[in-house]
Amino acid sequence: RFLSPEFIPPRGRTDPLKFYIERKDMIQRRKAFNIPEFYVGHILAVTTANPYASEKASRFVGICIQRGGKGLGATFVLRNIIEDQGVEIRYELYNPRIQAIEVLKLEKRLDDNLMYLRDALPEYSTFDVNMKPVSHLDHEEIPVNKLQVRMKPKPWSKRWERPQYNIKGIKFELPEKKMKEAQKWSQPWVEFDMLREYDTSKIEEKIWKEVSEELKK
Amino acid sequence: MRLSVAAAISHGRVYRHLGLGPRSRLDLLRNLVTALVRHERIEVPWARADEMRGYAERLIDYAKLGDTNERAMRLANFWLTEKDLIHKLFKVLAVRFQPHPGSYTRMLHIPNRDDIDRAKMAVIELKGNPFPPLIVPRRDTEKTLLNQLLKGYREDAHRAAVP
Numbered sequence: 001r002f003l004s005p006e007f008i009p010p011r012g013r014t015d016p017l018k019f020y021i022e023r024k025d026m027i028q029r030r031k032a033f034n035i036p037e038f039y040v041g042h043i044l045a046v047t048t049a050n051p052y053a054s055e056k057a058s059r060f061v062g063i064c065i066q067r068g069g070k071g072l073g074a075t076f077v078l079r080n081i082i083e084d085q086g087v088e089i090r091y092e093l094y095n096p097r098i099q100a101i102e103v104l105k106l107e108k109r110l111d112d113n114l115m116y117l118r119d120a121l122p123e124y125s126t127f128d129v130n131m132k133p134v135s136h137l138d139h140e141e142i143p144v145n146k147l148q149v150r151m152k153p154k155p156w157s158k159r160w161e162r163p164q165y166n167i168k169g170i171k172f173e174l175p176e177k178k179m180k181e182a183q184k185w186s187q188p189w190v191e192f193d194m195l196r197e198y199d200t201s202k203i204e205e206k207i208w209k210e211v212s213e214e215l216k217k
Numbered sequence: 218m219r220l221s222v223a224a225a226i227s228h229g230r231v232y233r234h235l236g237l238g239p240r241s242r243l244d245l246l247r248n249l250v251t252a253l254v255r256h257e258r259i260e261v262p263w264a265r266a267d268e269m270r271g272y273a274e275r276l277i278d279y280a281k282l283g284d285t286n287e288r289a290m291r292l293a294n295f296w297l298t299e300k301d302l303i304h305k306l307f308k309v310l311a312v313r314f315q316p317h318p319g320s321y322t323r324m325l326h327i328p329n330r331d332d333i334d335r336a337k338m339a340v341i342e343l344k345g346n347p348f349p350p351l352i353v354p355r356r357d358t359e360k361t362l363l364n365q366l367l368k369g370y371r372e373d374a375h376r377a378a379v380p
Contacts, residue, residue, distance in 0.1 A: 013229075187239070189239065189240050192243070192292060192295045192296070193243065194271075194272055194275040194276065194279070194292065195231075195271050195272065195275065
């Protein structure tokens, strides 16, 4: 019972007709090409059509660190380290050049956004290019990997210890003073600001019914 | 070529800048929500009433979930600074508004404040409050054109029916 997050329209004043038309196009593409269910933290292998490669197709294996965008422009970023060089590629889910998406390993992580892997030690982002797909039964729940990642010494690309990022998957080895100083930027009132919440349960149900009916045809 | 948006454009922003900052804005609105729950009809500057309306209605929506709900209790604890009003919110207001799906408040304009600032004021009240209503719909008098024509028509019909 999984609805891909790019189907849920964002909060705003746009006409729902735009989202309806986009959803129709998205469903049409999904009928032609199977996009599997995946979350941030899964290890995927994507083959895209490439006119300049021998075999005309190029394959990239990586861990999904972020899923962004709504509608047809939905993207996901895969990260891997190849010959000691970190590589991140942003793919569009509904790009017609993508020929296959395989999920090699299913595991969820503690966060929605694994951008901190850029500042983590390289061993946490290396994955074997010829990895065999790990089998997973349909009815089992997707396991959550409670791995605490160790970081390279500071400076980092972003100050991940600050509470705005709300990261649970890093093992902070910083002194206590730095952690307390980072808490100065916390905004405890945001949790009680009721108008910021976007309740998507009813919208999700409607869209789920629509999408599953269309896909069954 | 300008690559980034200029700082003064605020298209699509919904929150007004009240008070000294975001914490101060929430504290201001919290005081107003507490006053509304206590007195059920208050006169406040229009902008503050507008901001407060959304928060008050969402608070009542959460209260409808019941006081066993952990999140509803924490929100009520934060938003109502006078703790006897938490009981009133859950036991009186949630029950009163249970049949309605939304729109528990009414906001109306008032003449500008008498102070030197002449601020635009509004009165905001919870529906179903015990005070006399603010808008009293009065029937038209007999002297209006439509009523005179209808009266004439009724008399003609009466005279035609009698003999």
